[in-house]
Amino acid sequence: MRKSAVKPASRLNPDTPQAAQRISESRALLQECRVCPWECGAKRLDGETGLCQAGEPLIVASANVHHGEEPPISGTNGSGTIFLTGCSMHCTYCQNFPISQQGAGRTVTADDVRTMILDLQGRGVHNINFVTPTHFAPQLIEVILKARQSGMTLPIVWNTSGYERVETLRLLDGIVDIYLADMRYGDMTAARQYSKVIDYPLVNRAAIAEMHRQVGDLHLDKDGIADRGLLVRHLVLPGGNSGSAEVFNFLAGDISRHTTVSLMSQYFPTYRAAGDAVLGRRLTPAEYDAAVEAFERSGLTNGFCQELE
Numbered sequence: 465m466r467k468s469a470v471k472p473a474s475r476l477n478p479d480t481p482q483a484a485q486r487i488s489e490s491r492a493l494l495q496e497c498r499v500c501p502w503e504c505g506a507k508r509l510d511g512e513t514g515l516c517q518a519g520e521p522l523i524v525a526s527a528n529v530h531h532g533e534e535p536p537i538s539g540t541n542g543s544g545t546i547f548l549t550g551c552s553m554h555c556t557y558c559q560n561f562p563i564s565q566q567g568a569g570r571t572v573t574a575d576d577v578r579t580m581i582l583d584l585q586g587r588g589v590h591n592i593n594f595v596t597p598t599h600f601a602p603q604l605i606e607v608i609l610k611a612r613q614s615g616m617t618l619p620i621v622w623n624t625s626g627y628e629r630v631e632t633l634r635l636l637d638g639i640v641d642i643y644l645a646d647m648r649y650g651d652m653t654a655a656r657q658y659s660k661v662i663d664y665p666l667v668n669r670a671a672i673a674e675m676h677r678q679v680g681d682l683h684l685d686k687d688g689i690a691d692r693g694l695l696v697r698h699l700v701l702p703g704g705n706s707g708s709a710e711v712f713n714f715l716a717g718d719i720s721r722h723t724t725v726s727l728m729s730q731y732f733p734t735y736r737a738a739g740d741a742v743l744g745r746r747l748t749p750a751e752y753d754a755a756v757e758a759f760e761r762s763g764l765t766n767g768f769c770q771e772l773e
């Protein structure tokens with residue numbers, strides 16, 4: 465992997481008034497919820513749940529050592545993944561639909577999650593990786609700061625669909641070290657049809673720009689393990705529906721030619737995509753080759769490419 469310009473780390477000190485202010489500001493977003501781009505207004509502090517199915521309490525589906533992320537994230541010791549229940553997206557093909565759409569998980573306290581973090585750190589993982597965290601951003605800001613007060617030193621990975629509000633992301637500045645963010649679509653039509661969001665490309669691009677402003681290009685330590693930066697995931701969908709060329713051209717032209725991209729071929733039809741006229745099949749080799757060629761033409765220089773099975 466080619467080296468590139470990196471933002472110096474500047475973590476928010478959890479023992480400062482600024483950290484307390486950050487917790488307070490982020491919790492205020494839950495009053496009439498404006499955490500994610502839906503801004504649906506659910507009164508989560510008063511017991512309501514929003515379009516993401518989340519209320520105030522954290523719901524966690526699993527906390528495990530995971531070896532299946534990209535090499536700089538999983539490394540040799542694994543990534544400490546904490547999988548949150550619910551999602552602000554509603555993808556017809558979600559590979560984790562029991563967790564994202566059907567509520568699989570258990571309600572936990574902030575202290576429970578802090579204990580999970582410290583336990584995973586004790587098992588030698590390279591990072592703490594919050595999967596689908598967007599709708600719980602305020603709660604996780606508090607958890608992360610308290611875990612740091614309790615001795616957690618690992619990088620925090622924000623493993624997200626990329627459908628994020630810039631105003632909420634700003635509250636993660638100095639708290640998240642690595643953004644592992646999807647760019648799912650290059651145009652509105654497919655986003656509306658398959659994920660029920662009308663504005664994904666616009667919102668997603670603004671979010672990626674904010675993430676990159678905070679953490680810069682992906683930086684690896686001497687052992688090849690990521691310690692800071694942006695890693696973009698792009699799942700190639702059948703029928704050209706992921707808009708790969710638009711996504712790569714945006715990254716190369718507007719973010720950084722050295723953005724690290726994980727190009728994913730693992731799509732399979734599940735959940736509501738099973739039987740769909742377009743998404744009801746796996747990728748063809750020609751479709752995946754076209755995405756790889758779009759990556760090469762864009763001028764991007766860093767990436768991982770899954771083999772097409």
Ligand code: SF4
Binds near residue numbers: 497500503504514552
């Ligand atoms: S995070 Fe959930 S409750 Fe909040 S605005 Fe988004 S969908 Fe609504």
